[in-house]
Amino acid sequence: MQDFAFAFLNLEIVREAWPILWSGFLYTVALSLMTVPLGLLGGVALALLATSGPRAVRLAAAGWTDLFRAIPPLVLLVFLYAGLPFAGFDISAWGAVAIGFFLNTGAYYGEVLRAGIESVPRGQMEAARSTGLSRGQALAHVVLPQAVRNVLPDLISNTLEVVKLTSIASVVALPELLFQARQAQSVTYNATPIVAAAVAYFLLLWPLVRLVSRLENKAMAGR
Amino acid sequence: MSGFESFLFSFFNLKVMAAYLPLIAKGFGLTVVLALLIVVCGLALGLALAVVRSFGLRVLNWGIIFVVDLFRALPPLVIIVLLFFGLPAAGISISGFAATWLSLTLVLMAFAEEIYWAGITAVPKGQWEAARSTGLGFLQTLRLVVLPQALRITIPPLTNRTIAITKGTALGSVVGVAEILGAAQSGMSFSANPSPLTLGAIAYLILFIPVVALGRWVETRFAWKR
Structure with a gap:
């Protein structure tokens, strides 16, 4: 028992590794704050193209969405980071993460928002247009607000997944929480920093998990 | 070599691809x-937890809710790293394959339990009462009346979640599992050419595009009319 506490719950190690863990935590938060808006932006664009463009554009948007939902994000990241330099594009780890996460989360947000837009009855758009609003205005003021409301649980749940996704940036050595915890582990020869990182992820995301769980239960009960 | 030729040489090098295809x-x-x-174990464990939760034993249910929340909040890679690099400190060494399998099974278990449970609670109370009044026991009611109705509405969210978690198998490459990504990365370092990685990406597309399309079909097929 004491051995277990020494190896996994060692407060001395936590104190020693605190600065590096804290910097990793902040990096994870910053990475999430960058990825979520980027993904939302890409998602809105994809959803609009998939629902209201000409037929060819709609198909292309749906194909793009399926493509990046089918490729595991880690594969995309490795491809960008380790593969592209062979073609003479030397992108930094940071660039690979930004592009990879944008492509992946954009596709997921796009799929959620597309379902939301399709859930808004066609008459809403027609009524809005007949009051003299332009297409863009009708989308922005009438259709999108209802669409977002209809799929809010899925949007929040996806955001939770995006924050969790940032942990794979550790594979290309970005100094986020998991990477820093591994560094601290290899310096201290002790598993406590990884446990501490897990606790940090849990504390950061638990409120969001509770919220999603409540919204999802409500959505399913309301059918 | 022109730009296009060097692009082909790097990413679609047929000689390298043929060598690393096996x-x-x-x-x-x-x-x-x-x-x-992962799919079989995760879905089975999730269903088992949801059934246990329906007995309504308060302390046990708190435990279940905590475990489910925990594995919904932790990134899968963190769990894999904890099991693979952390457990040896407790004298337990497990293979990368086992660590990846166990982690993703636990994550799928958590998400599946939550979905099954939402499905069970969505079945109107009157169904329970009517079934019990015909003389069915608790478990019979659950098995013959409630679960068949509950499972039907859980199919779309469950399918999509299962697909998303299954894609996490690529994380196994971080702990040395020679699954598609792991194999493609060793191919790339042996040949000093990223074509094996292209091949790996194609393999993922062959595997997952049909599954993603299936998920979309299931969603419309089982959708409830609003």
């Missing part, structure tokens, strides 16, 4: 096996 094919098989093990 390695990637083996990785493909390993990914499929790993994914199936």
